[in-house]
Amino acid sequence: MKKRKLVVVGNGMAGTRTLEELLELAPDLYDITVFGAEPYPNYNRILLSPVLTGEQTVQDIILNDLDWYRERHIDLRLESRIVDIRRNRKEVVAEDGSVTRYDRLLLATGSNPVILPVPGHELQGVVTFRDIRDVKLMIEAAGTLRRAIVIGGGLLGLEAANGLAARGMEVAVVHLGTNLLDRQLDGQAAGLLRASLEQRGLEFLMERQTEAILGTDDGRVRGIRFAGGEERPADLIVMAVGIRPNTDLAERAGIHTDRGVVVNDTLQTYDPSIYAVGECVSHRGTAYGLVAPLFEQAKVAANHLAFFGISRYPGSVTSTKLKVTGIDVFSAGDFVGGGGTEAITLADPMGGVYKKLVIRDDKLVGACLYGDTVDGGWYFRLIKEARSIDALRDHLMYGEGSAGDTGHAGQNSVVGMPDSTEVCGCNGVCKGTIVKAIREQGLFTVDEIKKHTKAGSSCGSCVGLVEQILINCVGGAANIKPSTEKPVCGCTDFTHGEVRRAIRDHHLVSIAQAMEFLEWRNSDGCATCRPALNYYVTCSWPGEARDDAQSHLANERMHANIQKDGTYSVVPRMWGGVTTPAELRRIADVADKYQVPMVKVTGGQRIDLLGVRKQDLPAVWKDLDMPSGHAYGKGLRTVKTCVGSEFCRFGTQDSTAMGIALEKDLVGMSSPHKVKLAVSGCPRNCAESGIKDVGVIAVDSGWEIYVGGNGGIKTEVAQFFAKVASAEAVLEHAGAFLQLYREEAFYLERTCHYLGRVGLDHARARVVDDAANRAALYQRLKFALSFERDPWATRVQEPAARREFEPLSVEPLSTEPLGA
Structure with missing residues (x-):
């Protein structure tokens, strides 16, 4: 069957996205030709600002490289501008005179930057901020002007101003109105933004x-004059006053336009063979400039093509979530308010936080956030769903986490999120699509999810939520190790490494001190940074820094894991997987008394009581009278063991006693991420020591000793670390390695990712090869x-008739800081 001919005029984000959708639906329907006026394949126009500041390169923002077009047999014609459409013959004519026939034509001509028609606008040194060419002109100018x-x-x-300032220029921003970002922010938020940018x-x-x-005699910019006669000198003028739909080609072809190429609900123009998408389009009288x-x-x-x-x-x-020169802002709906509305506001100018929620008829109709935008997606959902907020009213200002049991902490905020919830507004991707891709494609990184x-x-504003969904799906297998260049969260521009160094070097012993010293934008922090800061201060200054209970996830505060139905999972600690008849009787009695639906043995050789109601948790723990197994925490979880030489005919060492000694030696330890250990009594490795954070195998x-294993969805095999002769040496080597990990790893970085970053040789040099340093770490x-x-960690129930290794007696150090 002969293929139809599809011609796309415009190689930007909207046109190419249409092709991606079309190729998913009907990959063999068309021979496709794409005309692009620029010399580049499809790139992310949103990320031109990081290119201007030098944070990214042009290559970094390419979305579909030349290979993408070749692999799909798309005829891509770069630097080729279409000048005419012959509708009666179904042909397009390029600037070079070439003619291409079509059966269907897709117009994706985008928009043009508005050029103020003032005297001097044609001078050399006047540029716009719309494409890669503009960015290169600004970068070149910043080098000499x-x-x-x-x-x-x-x-x-504002992004152009920030980029030029970052490249060393003196920058002034001219604005006709009284407020910056007057289409995205109200007056109070705009005032906070201006004050911050002035600083x-x-x-x-x-x-x-x-x-x-104003220009020089040789045609270059020398300054600007305002109405009233005021003049200011300038070497470069950037016009960023708006965009206008590019309808020139459509108008010449006689296609109906009205502030854009007019389309119906199928994106079809008045010519049934011609469709249009993107910024060139007028749909129901509206032209959209946002990506979503x-x-x-x-x-x-694509569906109709x-x-x-x-x-x-x-x-x-529409909603707008932006990062203006590192400052988060969000707005959606009718955030200005007015007659018939009421507004709830929270203003903390010193903390750099402002929130305004607009309500009409018991429904949220608008939101404006500055500084802390973590709940922007939730507010947007409430606006789109137009449902009553009566039950949420008292907690509305404090975000999604205050409205339910799950809390607004880390991955737990996505547990109850419906699959239909839109996560990525730019690309219209819902939670269910992401979860399906993670499970079916075996994805473990955010980059893989993006692909x-x-x-x-x-x-990129939704990446944090994507990370949470990834963690919720694959747990510790999620490879979300913090980049050395990535800020901890939107509350700060500092990286994990910079925050740790500041806490150590400046003796910061509380979250509040750290936030004040590092000029945190949100004085209360958020669900991402508070747990990290809490870990960093307590790890760096033990005995001085106090653990902040409110910075822990809800699971950790309740000593139980929340399940998908809202009930909880309770796992009492059993040292080395060993229990007693008395403990088993108590567990059975508790299961009967509280009608626990399931009692299950875990993979870590513990007993899990599943389906416990939240209101029963305190009584369940009291009746169990056993320490918590910390199956929910960032710290020591379990030490799995086999029966070893005491019972097994193949065992070479007493692995059970070794496991109990390790667990008691490390119990209560906090760490950047969860830590699991195992001890096997012989090389048969029945305890699966080869896939644990620390695995010990008897010979x-x-x-x-092996380190850096991970047994989750994506298995990481532990690497050989050291061979030792005694149980005491196992305790010291394992403890020293874990302390090194505690001091050097970033929050939420698993041991395998930590070793991938610093190298196994580094850890061996610090622990195995340097006995003095090993002892100091331990x-x-x-x-x-x-x-x-x-108290849950120290209340030890002694297994009956078990021989155990006594933990080494170590004199405590002085109050010198950790070598974090």
Whole structure:
């Protein structure tokens, strides 16, 4: 069957996304030709700002490289501009005179930057901020020129100003209005933003109307003049005053336009063979400039180009979540308010946080957030769903975590989220799509999720939520090791490494001190940074820093894991997997008394009581009278053992006693992530020691120690670390390695990821090869544990008739800080 001909005019994000959707639906329906005016394949226009600041390169923001087009047999014609459409002959004519026939034509011509028609706008040194060419011109100018003026106080204007300032220029922003980002923020939030940007060195010239751009005799920019006669010198002028749909080609072809190429709900123009998507489109009188609506259009257009004919585009409810020069802002719906509405506001200018929620008829209709935008997605869902917020009213300002039992902490905030919840607004990706891709494709990194679902691949503001979903799906197998260049969260620009160093070097012994010293933007922190800060201060200053219970996940505070039905899982500790008849009777009695639906043996040789109601948790723990197994915490979980030489005919060492000694030596230990150990009595390795964070395997002459294993969905095999002769040496080597991990790993970094970052040789040099340093590390661990152990950890139920190794007696250090 002869293929139809599809021609796409425009190689930007909307047009190429339509092709991606179309190729999923009907990969063999068309011969496809794409015309792009620029010399680059499809790139992420949203990320031009990081290219300007030098954080990323042009190659970093390419979405579909040349190989992508070749592999799909797409005829890509770069630097080729279409100048005419011959609708009666179904042909397009390129600037070079070449003619290409089509059966279907897709217009994705985007928009053009608005150029103020003032005298001097054609001078050399006047640029816009719209494409890679503009960015390269600005970078080149910043290398030789000193003073820049940006016209426009919207998002693009502020990003251009920040980028030029980052490259060493003196920058002033000219804005006609009284408030920055007047389409995204109300007056109070805009005032906070301006004050923050002024502290970073930007100057603002508000309520100024540009009258002329002044030039030199040789045609270069020398300054700007405002209405009223005021003049300012400048070497570079950046116009960032808005965009206008690019309808020139459509108008020449006689296609109906009205502030954009007019389309119906199928994205079809008045010519039934021609469709249009993106910023060039006018749909129901609205032209959209945000990415999310354009991708929604792409999905519908692809459906009809594939002749499915079952999809329609009703328009978009939009929200804006932006990071303006490192400051998070969010707005959605009617955030200004007015007649018939009421507003709930929270303002903390010193902390750099502002929230405004607008309510009408018992429904949330608008939200404006500055500084702390973590709950923006939740507010947007409430606005879109238009449901009553009566039951949420008292907690609405404090976010999603305060509205339910799960708390707003880490991965638990996504447990109850419906699969239909939109996670990535730019690409229209819901939670269910991400979860399905993770499970079916075996994904373990955010980059893999971006590749398979597009979630997080545009503006990037949803990456934190994508990470939470990933962790919730695969647990410790999630490879989310913090980048050395990645801020801890949106509350700060500092990385994990920088935060740890500041806490150590400046003797910061509380979360509040750390936030104040590091000028945290949100004085209360968020669900991402508070647990990390709490770990860093308590690990760095044991005995001085106090553990902050409210910075722990809800699971940790209740000593139980929440399950998908809202009940809890209770796992009491059994040292080395060994229990007694008395403990078993208590467990059975508790299961009967509280009607526990399931009693199950875990993979770590413990007994799990599943289905415990939240209100029963205190009484369950009291009746069990056993320490918690910490099956929920960032710290020691279990030490799994086999029966070893005491019973097994193949055992070479007493692995059970060794496991009990290790567990008692380390119980109560906090760490960047969960830690599991195992001890096998012979090389047959029945306790699976080869896939644990620390695995110990008995041999005839002693013990072999392995580190960095992970037995989750994505198995990481532990690496050989050391061979020792005695049980005491096992305790010291294992403890020293874990203390090194505690001091050097980033929060939420598993041992396997830590070793992948620093190298196994580094850990061996610090622990195995340096006996003095090993002893010091072990002493620091024991000193810290003397403060970290809680009552649940220290109430030890002794197994009957068991021979156990006594933990080494170690003198505590002075109050010198840890070598974090």
